[in-house]
Amino acid sequence: MRIFRYWDNSQKCLGALADDGKVYRLDSPDLMKLVREARAANVSTDEYVRSRINGLEPLRVVSAESLDLATPLDAPEVWAAGVTYQSSREARNNEATAGRSDAETYYDKVYDAERPELFMKSTAARTVGPGEQVCLRSDSSWQVPEAELGLVLDSEGAIIGYTAGNDMSCRDIEGENPLYLPQAKVWKRSCAIGPFVRLAETMADPYALAITCRIYRDGVKVVDETANTGQLKRKLEELVSFLKRDNELFDGTVLLTGTCLVPPDQFTLASGDRIEIEIEGIGTLANTAVFTHELE
Ligand code: DO4
Ligand code: MG
Numbered sequence: 001m002r003i004f005r006y007w008d009n010s011q012k013c014l015g016a017l018a019d020d021g022k023v024y025r026l027d028s029p030d031l032m033k034l035v036r037e038a039r040a041a042n043v044s045t046d047e048y049v050r051s052r053i054n055g056l057e058p059l060r061v062v063s064a065e066s067l068d069l070a071t072p073l074d075a076p077e078v079w080a081a082g083v084t085y086q087s088s089r090e091a092r093n094n095e096a097t098a099g100r101s102d103a104e105t106y107y108d109k110v111y112d113a114e115r116p117e118l119f120m121k122s123t124a125a126r127t128v129g130p131g132e133q134v135c136l137r138s139d140s141s142w143q144v145p146e147a148e149l150g151l152v153l154d155s156e157g158a159i160i161g162y163t164a165g166n167d168m169s170c171r172d173i174e175g176e177n178p179l180y181l182p183q184a185k186v187w188k189r190s191c192a193i194g195p196f197v198r199l200a201e202t203m204a205d206p207y208a209l210a211i212t213c214r215i216y217r218d219g220v221k222v223v224d225e226t227a228n229t230g231q232l233k234r235k236l237e238e239l240v241s242f243l244k245r246d247n248e249l250f251d252g253t254v255l256l257t258g259t260c261l262v263p264p265d266q267f268t269l270a271s272g273d274r275i276e277i278e279i280e281g282i283g284t285l286a287n288t289a290v291f292t293h294e295l296e
Pocket of ligand 1: 080081082083084085088092117146167169174257258259
């Protein structure tokens with residue numbers, strides 16, 4: 001079962017996408033309320049949603065994707081893990097050393113260290129949903145999307161579900177100095193999540209998901225790369241356990257688990273590029289990149 005939100009007559013509605021492709025409108029304001037109600041009823045959220053849609057007429061739509069999809073939840077905070085895949089480690093090393101050095105970098109160290117890299121990526125106001133514009137920084141000339149598996153957490157750090165995320169990043173700012181990481185990662189609309197949250201109890205194996213990133217420029221596909229969460233260096237619970245340490249989590253916090261896909265080094269995003277991030281069993285998150293002054 002997948003949960004999502006969509007716009008109907010300027011109102012955000014909650015929807016359920018069942019495994020048979022049928023789409024239902026849920027009479028509930030948000031995912032976390034469903035989770036709490038399911039717990040109170042001592043059933044899984046999946047079972048609870050099934051009981052809610054039992055007897056309901058599905059929406060007369062071709063597919064859930066044909067709806068005007070919104071963020072699946074208002075994540076109060078989005079955190080992100082870094083250098084959790086070998087491909088990310090290699091890409092960061094290229095940024096930091098311009099491909100010149102074979103000396104050990106901070107990225108090598110964090111890849112092997114017990115403590116993972118975790119950083120605050122976004123707030124609800126900076127996070128956009130499917131179909132919305134993500135922003136490019138005006139002071140960077142090397143920008144990429146980062147396609148990442150996102151964990152939707154409750155305030156205890158339990159994994160409620162999985163979504164797709166885009167950790168927009170400036171490789172030049174990040175490579176210039178590790179202390180610039182917040183500027184390389186956080187700005188207006190630098191994060192997108194959605195459109196669906198696959199309920200955790202219905203996810204067969206989160207370590208066996210194909211992740212694809214496609215980028216279209218003027219209608220032409222210029223990037224098309226696929227990797228798999230099977231290449232993740234760390235366990236999801238390990239990332240969550242570090243995030244929880246002496247920290248306060250809020251219901252609906254999202255933790256992006258790091259990218260396994262970095263476009264070729266010569267690639268940088270341009271205004272108007274359409275970014276598609278597809279995660280097997282979850283769905284496709286699509287956004288167009290523009291500069292902040294071009295926002296519609
Ligand atoms: O250390 C830089 C950030 C790494 C990151 O965002 C990733 O690996 O996905
Ligand atoms: Mg990332």
